[in-house]
Amino acid sequence: MQTILSQLEIDQKITRLAHQIIENTFEENKLFIGGICGNGIQLANKFKEIINQNSPQEIVVFEIDLNKDEPWSDEIKLSIPQNDLKNGYILLVDDVLNSGKTMQYALVKLLEQSTKAIKTVALVDRTHRRYPIKADFVGISLSTTLKERVEIELSESNSFAYLV
Secondary structure, three states: OEEEEOHHHHHHHHHHHHHHHHHHHOOOOEEEEEEEOOHHHHHHHHHHHHHHHHOOOEEEEEEEEOOOOOOOOOOOEEOOOHHHHOOOEEEEEEEEEOOOHHHHHHHHHHOOOOOOEEEEEEEEEEOOOOOOOOOOEEEEEEOOOOOOOEEEEOOOOOOEEEEO
16 A cells, blocks of 8 residues: 555645636636535535635535446435536536546536536546546546556545555
């Protein structure tokens, strides 16, 4: 197991990503930040905190609940009414973008509603895509072998990312 990001580095990347989001969405009065269940929703809430401190934008955070291993097997659920997203500017957030499967299925759910824009955010972007998706905002890009896995632990006092 090899540590690739420490608590400090994760905090710095989250802060930088939040500021990039502000810079790229400053014309929007309202942003919807959809965090994929697990670490994605934790990251979405951290982005909301930082954006609220630095921008007058209204931020609505919602959770996207799906089966990460077999996203087609269960209904994908949102923690807010899907209708609320109509013509909204949406940021889709997950911790690690690997094959793109989880984010792709979440994106399909969001596309059931007419939206203004959807941008993707990943703390760690690996380069092993099987699905046609890319991250618009990235904390760190890693080239790894197919056998390696990136794991991220997020907590207030001891967050870290490591390669297994």
